[in-house]
Amino acid sequence: MSNPFSKLSGLFNKSTSVLGVDIGSSSVKVIQLKNENGRAVLETYGELATGPYGDKAVGQAVTLASDQLSALLSDLFREANITTKLGAISIPLRSSLLVNIEVPDMPEDKLATMIPIEARKYIPVPITEVMLDWSIIPESNRSTYIPGQAPTPQPTGDDKNNQVLDVKKLKVLIVAIHNDTLRQYEQIAKDSKIDTEFLEIETFSAMRASIQSDFGVTAIVDLGAVTTKLVVVEQGIIRLSHTINKGAQDITLAIERSLSVPFIKAEEIKREVGLVEKFGDKDIGQTISPITEYIFSEVNQAMVEYQKDYSRSIDKVILIGGGAMLKGLLPIAEERLYAPVILGTPFDRVEAPAFLKNALNNIGPEFAVSIGLALRLLQEDKRV
Template identity: 40%
Template sequence: MNNLLKNLFSSFSRLQGSDGNSAVGVDIGSSAIKVVEIKRKGGKAVLETYGAIALGPYADLDAGRVTNLPIEKIVLALQEVLKQSGVTGASPALSIPVQSSLIFTIELPAQIQDAEIAAIIPTEARKYIPVPITEVSIDYFILPKREASFEEANNADLPPQPADKINVLVVATQNDAVAKYRSIVSQCSLSASFFEIEIFSSIRANFEHELSPVLLIDFGASHTKLSIVEFGMVKGYHTIDRGGADISNSISKSLSISFSEAEKIKKEFGLFGNPAEKSLADIIKVHIDYIFSEINNVLLGYEKKYNRTISKVIFTGGGSLLKGLKEVAVNNFRAEIEIGRPFSKVSAPAFLEKVLETMGPEFAVALGLALRKLQ
């Protein structure tokens, strides 16, 4: 975890090492698998190939549907997407779904020495983990202390700040989840270079060197994942149990059309609406309003706890490509709104620029994994 978090914001304009070093990132989601392969050439990270495959058909469902496939089916899908995209690397890095982990912050008294923390964390973590401690692997990182703002330092009328505490970011990952992904890799005759919780990969792919608090919203098929990041560190995390597949399902039921047709018109018209079907935008907006309401509650809690406000919101994940989403978000958040551009971190042919900018948010996790491996 130590190196994982420290490496989130490494610059890839100064990559060192021999040419040809390859890195493959594999993001196995609930509705699709995405893969990205990059190589180090001339001191730069260069995009070699990328690809995606829908998992719905492997469960006799429409593309875009959320699945819960057995390992054997996931193996078949992964082998197919690696083959079709022409990936050559044999040691991919894989993401672990955030649903298989717990991410939380523990406050410890300031007088505790760093050497003592390793022994204290497992005991403190038990209070947050609803399963036996033997069923999870625990990593932690000591968060840097927040410096007083100019106003706090120079305004004698402000109340004194409470005594410093040691804030520790803790990540507990289910051992069964890691074992599952090890099995998938093994059955594909590959060797995993490492596993990483998906939100850390996404942060690495979407962030530059932002210092003020930033909210990263990952719009997935089954969940919407929120990460509040400050100075490169995760200060808050929350999952909303609603995603793009829920929106498509509502469209399908409300308009009495197939799921695949609902997916199609959702992507084509989004929140801008379909002239032939006036209710489409309203159906979608019900879900977006719910998601944004939950996000506002999370932001309110963060602002109360840390007395800090979000300066920027970054959208990522396939759902962030919904037409009109950014426009609606501008009216909801008092912050700059940005769509993530993960592929801007790698060199690619100029003719692919528009395509990669459009598709980038879907491949953020896979690219973030590959970027870490290339460090």
């Protein structure tokens, strides 16, 4: 499912600049890249918190009305010196559905009839109201599979995990977006004068920016403000997707309660102190850790589920999203999670001045989605 919601495939000229726009619940991130002799070059980037545009504090998640969002995007484009209108916008995972199902093995034409019927079980609205797409998930370590034809059983994974394929069931990834959501994002683009090539669910954008070479199995954990989104990816395909209903905003709320300070102050303390330092005589780490423990235990559970389903272990976990930037989080994640952990560095995928490298790496986790969008625009140009 490389291009599920493409409306057009762009053919740009050599110096085309493209825009990736990630409308998160607590902040909007934007990046402008250009194609320079087949390389993705960073032109500019920027971020603005949504809170102040909806009478809330910085860091607070808010659903903005269309005029508030237009005002934010216009300020952001001006502040970041965005010069192109050619872009793509991400659709939040919470406004879409990504589900893996199992169906009996059958030829593809039969599957095409069966999938919408199966999908009804997961989609709470009439199927005619959603845009539905699906793709067969190949078994581990097998890149092509023709449905209805039994493949030669072959081993998967390393020696320890060898198994014979079960050919009686097909795993299928179903993706659905409500037509109203598509219309809403098309309207946002129109209001902000963004000439959108496509809309893409944020998870697909984050994957593109986070995974460089897809050997092995990677779990991407996006610690956003409201939720934490986890996908397990192998051979570029989502094998499992799970949303955890806790995010980095819950950490601010815990500090707010524990220290009896306003949200804005709690947000400031979270960013400055994190898990490593004390604030006065208060051990902020103790306030924060029930939330991080909850998130990591949910991540572990999902990883165990994947391992059981596919008899393969997860090779690495990549942390992205603003919550990944919490001071002291990485060592805790390394300790708690059942696989090696790294912080996402999506800016590695683009060329930028050397003096910016450290700064870009520090903010990188938050920009994974917007970078992934812009990279796809350049990739569809076939010159990057």
